[in-house]
Amino acid sequence: xxxxxxxxxxxxxxxxxxxxxxxxxxxxxxxxxxxxxxxxxxxxxxxxxxxxxxxxxxxxxxxxxxxxxxxxxxxxxxxxxxxxxxxxxxxxxxxxxxxxxxxxxxxxxxxxxxxxxxxxxxxxxxxxxxxxxxxxxxxxxxxxxxxxxxxxxxxxxxxxxxxxxxxxxxxxxxxxxxxxxxxxxxxxxxxxxxxxxxxxxxxxxxxxxxxxxxxxxxxxxxxxxxxxxxxxxxxxxxxxxxxxxxxxxxxxxxxxxxxxxxxxxxxxxxxxxxxxxxxxxxxxxxxxxxxxxxxxxxxxxxxxxxxxxxxxxxxxxxxxxxxxxxxxxxxxxxxxxxxxxxxxxxxxxxxxxxxxxxxxxxxxxxxxxxxxxxxxxxxxxxxxxxxxxxxxxxxxxxxxxxxxxxxxxxxxxxxxxxxxxxxxxxxxxxxxxxxxxxxxxxxxxxxxxxxxxxxxxxxxxxxxxxxxxxxxxxxxxxxxxxxxxxxxxxxxxxxxxxxxxxxxxxxxxxxxxxxxxxxxxxxxxxxxxxxxxxxxxxxxxxxxxxxxxxxxxxxxxxxxxxxxxxxxxxxxxxxxxxxxxxxxxxxxxxxxxxxxxxxxxxxxxxxxxxxxxxxxxxxxxxxxxxxxxxxxxxxxxxxxxxxxxxxxxxxxxxxxxxxxxxxxxxxxxxxxxxxxxxxxxxxxxxxxxxxxxxxxxxxxxxxxxxxxxx
Amino acid sequence: xxxxxxxxxxxxxxxxxxxxxxxxxxxxxxxxxxxxxxxxxxxxxxxxxxxxxxxxxxxxxxxxxxxxxxxxxxxxxxxxxxxxxxxxxxxxxxxxxxxxxxxxxxxxxxxxxxxxxxxxxxxxxxxxxxxxxxxxxxxxxxxxxxxxxxxxxxxxxxxxxxxxxxxxxxxxxxxxxxxxxxxxxxxxxxxx
Numbered sequence: 001x002x003x004x005x006x007x008x009x010x011x012x013x014x015x016x017x018x019x020x021x022x023x024x025x026x027x028x029x030x031x032x033x034x035x036x037x038x039x040x041x042x043x044x045x046x047x048x049x050x051x052x053x054x055x056x057x058x059x060x061x062x063x064x065x066x067x068x069x070x071x072x073x074x075x076x077x078x079x080x081x082x083x084x085x086x087x088x089x090x091x092x093x094x095x096x097x098x099x100x101x102x103x104x105x106x107x108x109x110x111x112x113x114x115x116x117x118x119x120x121x122x123x124x125x126x127x128x129x130x131x132x133x134x135x136x137x138x139x140x141x142x143x144x145x146x147x148x149x150x151x152x153x154x155x156x157x158x159x160x161x162x163x164x165x166x167x168x169x170x171x172x173x174x175x176x177x178x179x180x181x182x183x184x185x186x187x188x189x190x191x192x193x194x195x196x197x198x199x200x201x202x203x204x205x206x207x208x209x210x211x212x213x214x215x216x217x218x219x220x221x222x223x224x225x226x227x228x229x230x231x232x233x234x235x236x237x238x239x240x241x242x243x244x245x246x247x248x249x250x251x252x253x254x255x256x257x258x259x260x261x262x263x264x265x266x267x268x269x270x271x272x273x274x275x276x277x278x279x280x281x282x283x284x285x286x287x288x289x290x291x292x293x294x295x296x297x298x299x300x301x302x303x304x305x306x307x308x309x310x311x312x313x314x315x316x317x318x319x320x321x322x323x324x325x326x327x328x329x330x331x332x333x334x335x336x337x338x339x340x341x342x343x344x345x346x347x348x349x350x351x352x353x354x355x356x357x358x359x360x361x362x363x364x365x366x367x368x369x370x371x372x373x374x375x376x377x378x379x380x381x382x383x384x385x386x387x388x389x390x391x392x393x394x395x396x397x398x399x400x401x402x403x404x405x406x407x408x409x410x411x412x413x414x415x416x417x418x419x420x421x422x423x424x425x426x427x428x429x430x431x432x433x434x435x436x437x438x439x440x441x442x443x444x445x446x447x448x449x450x451x452x453x454x455x456x457x458x459x460x461x462x463x464x465x466x467x468x469x470x471x472x473x474x475x476x477x478x479x480x481x482x483x484x485x486x487x488x489x490x491x492x493x494x495x496x497x498x499x500x501x502x503x504x505x506x507x508x509x510x511x512x513x514x515x516x517x518x519x520x521x522x523x524x525x526x527x528x529x530x531x532x533x534x535x536x537x538x539x540x541x542x543x544x545x546x547x548x549x550x551x552x553x554x555x556x557x558x559x560x561x562x563x564x565x566x567x568x569x570x571x572x573x574x575x576x577x578x579x580x581x582x583x584x585x586x587x588x589x590x591x592x593x594x595x596x597x598x599x600x601x602x603x604x605x606x607x608x609x610x611x612x613x614x615x616x617x618x619x620x621x622x623x624x625x626x627x628x629x630x631x632x633x634x635x636x637x638x639x640x641x642x643x644x645x646x647x648x649x650x651x652x653x654x655x656x657x658x659x660x661x662x663x664x665x666x667x668x669x670x671x672x673x674x675x676x677x678x679x680x681x682x683x684x685x686x687x688x689x690x691x692x693x694x695x696x697x698x699x700x701x702x703x704x705x706x707x708x709x710x
Numbered sequence: 711x712x713x714x715x716x717x718x719x720x721x722x723x724x725x726x727x728x729x730x731x732x733x734x735x736x737x738x739x740x741x742x743x744x745x746x747x748x749x750x751x752x753x754x755x756x757x758x759x760x761x762x763x764x765x766x767x768x769x770x771x772x773x774x775x776x777x778x779x780x781x782x783x784x785x786x787x788x789x790x791x792x793x794x795x796x797x798x799x800x801x802x803x804x805x806x807x808x809x810x811x812x813x814x815x816x817x818x819x820x821x822x823x824x825x826x827x828x829x830x831x832x833x834x835x836x837x838x839x840x841x842x843x844x845x846x847x848x849x850x851x852x853x854x855x856x857x858x859x860x861x862x863x864x865x866x867x868x869x870x871x872x873x874x875x876x877x878x879x880x881x882x883x884x885x886x887x888x889x890x891x892x893x894x895x896x897x898x899x900x901x902x
Contacts (some may be wrong), residue, residue, distance in 0.1 A: 025878050074862065132884055133875035151875055159876050179873060179881040186885065191798060207858045217831055217871040217886025223863075224827045225794065243853040250849065257874070260727065261814040263886065265866035272822045272863045275794045 005326075005351040009653055012322040017155045019657075022320040025152065028316045030636075032258030033365070040250070042367075043050060048247045050369035053305040056205075056239045058294040063205040063238045064286050071284055072210025074270030078208075082288035084114035087508065091197070092123055098228060098281075100125060100194040104186075104595075106212070106219035107131040109147060109308060110232045111328045113343055116197075122672055127197075128189050129219040132182050139166040139387065143695070145324030147332060148256050149312040153323050181494070186218075196222035196229045201252065201308070202245050203237040203286070209269040210237075210284060211245055213252060215262045223266060227274050228281040235291035236304045250305055251367040252609055253350025255309035290342050299378050303338045305368035310335075312372055313361035317640045317658050318355050329353050334362045334372040341379050346386065353379045356411050357647050358511060359640035360612035377511065381558065384513030397517045400472075403451070407476050411445045420623055421435065443477040443683055448477035454498045457486055462495035466536040466581075470498065471505055471544035473679035481679060484706035485540055485578055491709050492590040494535070501528030505547035506555060513646055516559045522552035526567050529574075538600050540578040540702050542610035542678045548575040550613065577610070578702050579620040592710045599628045603671040605662070605685060606638035607678035620677055620701040627708050634665040643684035663688045666696060674698045714874045720812045720845055721894070724765045727815030731869030732882055737842065737894040741772055744839065744895040748804070749784045751891065755802055755835060759786040762799050768813060768825035770806035770839060772898055792825040794832075796839065803829030803887070807840040807867075810892070816868040817892055820861040836887040838867065841898035 012018055048250050056063055068078040079090050091404060095103070105111070115650040117127045117138070129138040133151035137144060140162045146148030151159070156173040163171040163181060171181055198219055200210035210231050212219045223229050239245070246265070253259040271282040294300050313319045313333030324332030328348065334356065341349035356376045400406050446453075450470050466489055474482045486496045506521030514671045525548070529537050552568045578582075585591045604621055611617040617638070621631055642648065642658030662685060666674055674689075674696055676682050686698035725735045738744045757765045764787040767773065771779065781788055788804075797803060805826045807817040817838045821827050830836045846852050856864075871886030881898055882888050 021877060028878070070791050130885065131875070132873045134876070149875060149878070152878065154876070154877050156879075158743070175879045176881055177877050178819070178876060179884055183884055187798070190885070191794065204858075209858060216883070216884040220827060220831045221885055224824060224831065242858045243850070246850045246853050259731075261816055261866065261868045263731070263868050263870065263872050265868075267858075267864040267866075268862065269858055269864075270862035273824055275824050359733075 002351065008326045009322055009651070012326050013653055013657065014374050015153075017115040017158075018153045018323045019321055020153075021144060021152055022323055025628060026314060026320040028663045029258060033254065033311070033314075036254035036258045036260060040254075045251055046367045046369045047249055049251060049307065049367055050305050052239050052244045052247065053236075053307075054301070055369060057236065057301055057304040058236050059158055060238060060292050060295055063240060064235065064281075066205040066240075067203060067208050067238060067286065069208075070206060074208060075279065076208060076270055076282045076284055078284050078286065080286045080288070082292070084289050087114055087232060087285050087287050088116055090117045090551075092120060092125075094228070094230065094283065095120065095125055095195060096123070098194065100228065102126040102128065102189065102193045103195045104128050104130050104190055104226065105134075105195055105196070106198045106222040107134055107150075108197065108232055109331070110199050111197065112144065113234075113289065114287070116232070118550070128186070128193070130186050130190065130222060132179065132216060133212070135182060136162060137301055139163070143325070143329040145332065146313060147308055147336065153325065163519050185337045190221040190225050193226045194228065196226040198222050198229065198231050200231050200233040200237055202239060202248055203233050203284075204242050204245065205240050206264050206271050207242050208284075209242065209267050211249070212266045212268070213249070213262050214264050215257075215259075217264055218512070220264055220266055223268060225275070227278065228283070230283045230285065231268075232285045235286060235288050238286075238307065252307050252309050255307075255311040255365065255367045263352050294342050300338070300342065300375060303335065303342070303375060305370050306335050306339075307368055307574070309367060310419050311365045311367065312393070314353070315361040315365050315374065316355055317359060317642070318654055321654055321657055322355070322689070326355070334376065335370065338372065338375050338379065339547055343490060346379070346382060349379050350383055353383070354650060357644035357658075359608040359644070361640070364612055371642050377513070380511070380513035381515050382513075384515075389514055391566055393512060393514065397514065398475055400508060401517070401521065403475070403503055407445075410476055417703070445476055446479045448479070450475045450482040451498055451500065453479050454482065454486065454496070457483065459486065459495050462490065462493050464494045465532070466494050466496050466538050467532065467534045468498050469502055469505075469525070469529065469537060469539040469544055469548060471539060471541040471679070473683065474540060476680050477673070477683065478700070481540055481700045481702055484700070484702040485538065487706045488582060488591070488702060489538070492585040494585055497532060497534065499528040499531060501531070503528070505544040506551065507543050507547050508646060510547075510551055510555060515555055518551070518555040519559050519561055522547075522555045522568065523561070523564055526552060526564065526571050530567060530571055534574065536576055536581060537574040538576055538578055538581055538678065540677070540700060542577060542607050542614060543575045543680060545575060546609045546613045548572065577614055579623060580614075580616050581630040582705060583619050583623055586626070591626050593708055597627050597708050599630060601630045601632050601671040602630050602673040602675050603634045603666060603669040604637060605634070605641065605666070605674060605681055607676060607681045608640050610677045611638050615675070620675060623701065623705065624675065632669045632671045634669045636661075636665055641681050641684045643680045645680070648684070659684060659688050663692065667694065672696060673704075675704060677701050720847065721842070724810060724812040724815055725843060727813060728869065729815070729857050731815055732872075733815060733869045733890040733892055733894045738896065740897040741777075741895055744772070744893060745777060745781060747893065749781065749838065751837065752785045752788060752802060757785055757787040757801055762801070764789055764796065764800045765789055765802035765804060766800045766829045767804040768792055768806075768823065768858065770804070772806055772895065774841060789809065792794045792828055794828055797828035797832040800829075800833040802835045802837060803831075803833040804837045804839070805829050805836045808844060809852055810840050810845045810894070811848055811852060812845060814868055816866050818852060819865045819867070821863045821865040822861055827863070827865065830865070831886050834887050835889045835891070836867075836870075837891045837893060839893050839895060842894045842896045843898065845894070848863070
């Protein structure tokens with residue numbers, strides 16, 4: 001990671017205005033969005049949008065052709081080009097031919113993407129942004145930090161200074177007055193401008209229409225007052241049918257700003273008369289700039305389902321800490337990372353893709369149903385292929401994959417004997433050894449790993465068998481969790497075996513983009529776990545469970561090891577997370593709660609993979625409630641704890657404040673017990689609480705359950 | 711015409727949604743009452759025949775020649791010949807909308823004629839007249855009803871102009887009007 005990028009993160013984190021504004025907004029947004037979608041079947045709505053957009057991107061050229069014919073039949077001039085430079089030249093030439101001196105613009109990401117303003121200004125044309133946020137950052141000489149709220153990073157005091165310095169002295173930091181001032185200053189510009197430039201939120205092929213969605217009313221003025229209107233529209237805005245705008249117009253304002261509908265929606269299907277009676281000159285530029293290429297990429301085609309609502313930014317635990325500028329100059333946040341890699345270059349995403357902690361929040365709220373975290377992993381994989389795997393990483397994976405060696409080294413490190421203490425190496429080791437000890441106590445590495453401990457456990461004769469997949473954390477740091485699993489399953493008449501050949505689940509390799517390594521991990525584990533005929537393959541780590549159940553298949557597929565897929569699928573069918581299995585066994589009457597359990601209050605932290613991939617989040621809550629305990633939900637219970645595997649090591653600066661917020665939310669509940677279904681989260685949150693000398697007990701659900709059963 | 715129970719429920723929904731985004735909603739039984747109310751509103755707003763105090767009205771199907779003369783006599787500052795300068799300096803803009811949408815509290819207008827956009831965007835107060843019978847449940851219903859080949863500029867207006875671009879603080883009235891009054895009139899014809 002380059003020092004420059006690290007520094008931009010540190011600068012953002014040190015800006016209390018930024019983190020304050022974004023933090024507050026993320027809380028308000030979450031509640032507002034939920035309210036806006038009340039009574040609406042979001043899943044059905046986004047299925048519809050995904051279908052409309054995906055069907056359009058499958059035939060971009062056909063729709064662009066249809067759009068052109070329909071629009072030209074109404075008198076609109078349509079220019080289609082793949083090349084950003086051609087867009088700029090077209091507009092400049094038009095402006096020069098028509099004697100245009102001033103241009104007013106309403107918000108358009110497509111023109112930001114090609115840096116249009118600078119180009120026109122160089123040629124001596126006055127270009128005014130009119131969206132308030134865009135105007136502010138234009139005056140300040142900055143770039144947008146958010147796709148919908150471009151100036152969210154600035155305080156009213158900063159805005160006042162910009163107005164005083166760049167427009168007119170004497171302004172005070174009073175928001176209504178600042179807004180009124182902007183209205184007064186921009187009004188004459190609208191009235192005088194010779195040309196209006198807008199973007200579009202939707203382009204309809206069958207009618208040649210564009211829809212523009214705004215709140216301030218500036219787009220109405222930009223498309224009404226100047227005699228020429230130019231709309232710059234990315235191909236991804238194309239849809240086939242007029243009526244198909246409805247679901248997009250339903251979702252966009254709700255997802256973007258938690259509004260039912262924005263103040264203004266303008267649907268323009270052709271030139272209309274100007275105020276002097278002449279017909280408006282309407283130009284629509286359909287810009288490709290790699291959208292077609294993206295549409296032909298089997299993985300990234302999905303990203304064209306984006307409707308640019310920026311909800312992926314609003315729910316991102318990382319974005320709310322660092323804001324948009326860390327991501328680059330145009331597109332920000334989760335989807336922005338993907339768009340930057342395409343509309344810019346893959347290597348431009350090299351650093352920003354590492355910001356993603358893979359929590360999956362954005363995937364849950366995306367109205368285009370885009371699996372953003374998965375696409376970011378795919379970027380990571382392609383970057384790794386393009387740049388090759390660093391030597392250090394190769395060395396690390398060879399250690400991680402040798403479980404005995406890995407344990408020995410971890411153990412040595414944890415007791416202070418670090419014979420391999422080359423700075424770089426230690427820092428890259430997954431999970432345990434981080435420079436985060438300021439905020440978090442680290443667990444002791446067990447003297448004897450679980451794989452050896454289980455051999456000493458006397459298990460009763462059982463009718464059924466389950467294979468236990470430990471994963472590094474339970475095997476090396478929390479063997480007692482593994483023992484609790486054995487205890488519970490034995491009570492249900494299930495013998496637990498620990499297949500010796502099991503190795504790393506491949507998540508560290510996969511999340512680093514090293515798919516060859518991840519696929520080899522998958523193959524080794526499949527062989528080990530299917531060696532003996534067992535009824536269940538159980539894991540108490542959600543990341544491992546997801547690997548066994550989903551990622552092994554994806555890893556093998558990704559590098560074309562298709563002959564191993566049937567075995568991977570056979571394994572996937574047997575895999576179950578601990579809480580889900582325990583719940584099934586209780587339902588079957590194979591497990592029973594003890595009588596006289598003392599009820600206690602508890603709170604529950606949702607681990608990212610457990611909730612958003614396994615969808616098992618209610619199961620442990622219900623288990624505890626069945627046993628008579630009282631749940632006190634914490635704020636943002638399903639927000640990431642900042643662990644994210646090796647994220648704590650790669651970006652401790654970001655991980656630490658995420659953890660801090662989580663700890664505050666846990667403490668606010670007043671519950672004496674915190675339950676979690678993930679040993680990684682237990683390590684992160686438990687370590688954080690321990691460092692503060694908190695009295696709150698942190699346990700994996702299995703640890704609590706083991707003592708509550710007959 | 712009299713409203714059925716369902717249609718008064720839909721009006722209530724519209725009112726709730728529109729008021730939630732800071733629009734004011736009024737309803738009158740017929741055109742005569744609507745014009746009376748309009749005159750009252752314009753007087754209240756201090757409309758008079760002086761620069762900066764005028765009102766502008768775009769051509770409305772419900773305001774014919776007779777009605778127009780009546781209004782001009784009652785409110786001397788009310789102008790029906792809309793120009794951009796007049797609209798830019800006016801206190802109030804008036805136009806008739808073609809539909810209203812209950813579940814978003816929106817009014818919708820075919821706004822190919824530029825006057826309609828000038829009067830609804832430039833003055834600080836916008837009064838939108840709409841037939842009660844043109845109240846529809848939502849956007850999909852509207853889209854099923856209209857023929858996009860028949861118009862070039864379709865405008866949806868939902869509450870007054872707003873921004874939250876400075877510190878996420880909601881501020882009403884940026885480039886468009888800061889106030890929106892929606893006036894439902896019961897006995898009007900619905901636009902084709």
